[in-house]
Amino acid sequence: xxxxxxxxxxxxxxxxxxxxxxxxxxxxxxxxxxxxxxxxxxxxxxxxxxxxxxxxxxxxxxxxxxxxxxxxxxxxxxxxxxxxxxxxxxxxxxxxxxxxxxxxxxxxxxxxxxxxxxxxxxxxxxxxxxxxxxxxxxxxxxxxxxxxxxxxxxxxxxxxxxxxxxxxxx
Numbered sequence: 001x002x003x004x005x006x007x008x009x010x011x012x013x014x015x016x017x018x019x020x021x022x023x024x025x026x027x028x029x030x031x032x033x034x035x036x037x038x039x040x041x042x043x044x045x046x047x048x049x050x051x052x053x054x055x056x057x058x059x060x061x062x063x064x065x066x067x068x069x070x071x072x073x074x075x076x077x078x079x080x081x082x083x084x085x086x087x088x089x090x091x092x093x094x095x096x097x098x099x100x101x102x103x104x105x106x107x108x109x110x111x112x113x114x115x116x117x118x119x120x121x122x123x124x125x126x127x128x129x130x131x132x133x134x135x136x137x138x139x140x141x142x143x144x145x146x147x148x149x150x151x152x153x154x155x156x157x158x159x160x161x162x163x164x165x166x167x168x169x170x
Contacts, residue, residue, distance in 0.1 A: 075105035
C-alpha cells in the first residue's frame with residue numbers, strides 16, 4: 001500500500017495518507033461503500049451521471065457538517081449530478097445525522113467496513129483510520145475532472161472550484 005507523507009496536516013501536524021494520489025484525467029476507481037440505510041452503493045451505480053465525491057473525516061465535526069450542508073444545498077441546483085459524501089461514520093449514525101439535519105439531497109455513505117473508497121482515492125489517514133478531507137468531480141464517463149486534497153484537514157474545501165468543474169461537464 002502506498003503511503004504518502006507531507007501532503008496533508010491535521011491541526012498543523014502532518015499525517016500519513018494511504019493510497020494513490022489521483023489526478024485530473026485519471027479513470028475514477030469504482031468503490032463500494034454503505035448507505036445510511038445499510039444498502040451497498042458503488043460509484044458504478046451512477047454511470048452516465050456527473051459525480052461529486054465529498055470525502056470527510058466525520059459528520060460529527062463542525063467543518064464536516066458545514067461541508068455536507070453546503071453540498072446538500074447545491075445538489076438541488078445541479079442537473080444530472082449526484083453528490084456522494086463519504087466518511088467512516090457508521091450507517092446508523094449517518095441515518096440519524098441526515099434525519100436531524102435535513103440532509104436529503106446528498107447521498108451520505110460510510111466507508112467503515114473495508115476503507116474501499118478511501119484506499120482507492122488516497123484519503124485514508126493511517127494514524128486515525130479516518131478519511132482526509134477531499135473533493136473529486138467525476139464526469140459521465142468516470143474520468144476525474146477535478147481533484148482537491150485539502151491540505152489542512154480542519155479547513156473547508158474550495159466549493160466554488162468543485163461546483164464550477166461539475167457544471168462545466170456537458
